[in-house]
Amino acid sequence: MKKRKIYMGLLFIAMLAFSVVFIQLNMDANSKVEKGKDVDAITDSHEKIEKMLGEMTLEEKVGQLMMVGFRGTEKSSEITELIEQKHIGGVIYFDRNMKSPEQVAKLSNSLQQTADQSTLSLPLMVAVDQEGGNIIRMRERVSPLPSQQDLGKNASVEDMYKVAKLNGAELGSMGININFAPVLDLSKTDERSLGKDPEKVYQYGKKAIQGLNDVSITGALKHFPGNGRSEIDPHVETSSVEANQLDLENSDIYPFKQIISEMDNQKFFVMVTHIKYPAYDKEKPASLSKVIIEDLLRGKLKYEGLVVTDDLEMGAVNKYFSYEDMGKQAILAGADLLLVCHEYSHELEVYNGLLKAAKTGEVPMEKINESVKRVLTYKLFNMKQTKADPDQAEKVVKSPESMNYIESLNLDK
Helix, strand or coil: CHHHHHHHHHHHHHHHHHHHHHHHHHHHHHHHHHHHHHHHHHHHHHHHHHHHHHHCCHHHHHHHCEEECCCCCCCCHHHHHHHHCCCCCEEECCHHHCCCHHHHHHHHHHHHHHHHHCCCCCCCEEEECCCECCECCCCCCCCCCCCHHHHHHHCCHHHHHHHHHHHHHHHHHCCCCEECCCECCCCCCCCCCCCCCHHHHHHHHHHHHHHHHCCCCEEEEEEECCCCCCCCCCCCCCCECCCCHHHHHHCCCHHHHHHHHHCCHHHEEEEECCCECCCCCCCCEHHHCHHHHHHHHHHHCCCCCCEEECCCCCHHHHCCCCHHHHHHHHHHHCCCEEEECCCHHHHHHHHHHHHHHHHHCCCCHHHHHHHHHHHHHHHHHHCCCCCCCHHHHHHHCCCHHHHHHHHHHCCCC
């Protein structure tokens, strides 16, 4: 009897062990299937990108490399023409486009619908500069975001994350998917800057990107390689930063370098300034410099994401280069996205200049394809939701909860 009980016990243990092994094998198999699905999905997307690239016309490719501004709170004939006929890849909003959360959401939907009905059916990148402090679009209707200088001096790194997330949630509800922030320029006094300490600027900047990303907004590190040393506004005139490479890389460039090395490069853009850095390039501003974009940013720092120029209509460049020439120079230097924020005529000049340069071979097709591939990769992998809910936007933007949180920071003391 005792032997029988022992046999039964051993049999039970064996069956139990077999069951555990069977379950584990099954789980592993399922896991492999799931991982296989992920790999398949990635492979399919890459194949889709290659297929699209092969089918796109040159005009479509050039258009995808531009982000433009326009006038009005509704879809104008000019922006419609740029999306439908020139296949523009993105738009940027300013106060002239924004009157209320509901209106902005409707405008975003209207523009996305036009893009969807065009030959490419690619979503539009919809961007804004919503930094906080003095740089706030539609100031009266959104939450009163603190300046980066205030956050750097008086808030915790976790508060930086929460403010960025709150800001991103408001933008996303209005159909905006890119925020050209945070500013990583080093300065003790500029309210757009998080401060002078490179380590702190990196830590706070990283949290800002995370906060935006966690509500599906893409941030942008600016203004590479860091223009905190310049006293001259690049909107008005050019200037040079007279520092050697070692000094720049240990200070101004440090926050960019750290974030690039630690975070997914597809989750943020890098915006390049128009200021000159003779330590790297004695002739050209950073935005048109192959040494700074290709050799430093992509080569030395190993950045793999999208590079966007600062606005090509700024005095730092438009006084010295024609619009026809600027787009060509920026793409040759390694930029992927040309930002032209204001005049329709200038947008056409940049578009036609780049198109002509590509047709004549002045800009090699592999250079165009390289940048278009980055734009397509970003759009297919990162842009999940493009339709906004106007009613929801009214509830999310400047909500009582957001206002209470910002007041609780007590930064305006």
